[in-house]
Amino acid sequence: MIDKVILTALQAAFIVLLVKKWGIAEYWQIHGNDFVAKLFSCDLCMSFWACVIVSLVPTVALGDVRMMAVPFMAMPITRMLV
Numbered sequence: 001m002i003d004k005v006i007l008t009a010l011q012a013a014f015i016v017l018l019v020k021k022w023g024i025a026e027y028w029q030i031h032g033n034d035f036v037a038k039l040f041s042c043d044l045c046m047s048f049w050a051c052v053i054v055s056l057v058p059t060v061a062l063g064d065v066r067m068m069a070v071p072f073m074a075m076p077i078t079r080m081l082v
Contacts, residue, residue: 001066004058008070009077012050016082019046047078 019025019040028040039045051071059067 001070004067005070005073006077008051008054009074009081011054012047012074012078013081015050015054016043016046016078019050020082043082044075044079047082048075051075051078 025040025046029037032040039049048071051074055067055070055074058064
């Protein structure tokens, strides 16, 4: 399970950094509604939702529901990497 957590954290950190580099986060901070603007201005929130999105793929593909516990463990690692 620890390998899944670490791989999810690394993939999510890559996604968050890419979203910031391409200016997507800044765009949604300016043009989004209040909820979306707050979401994209918070690294913790972006890290959590990136982990959820990364974990959804193996959950659906493999049918392993335990993978949905991974974002809660991978999010702090992702936050520290970002």
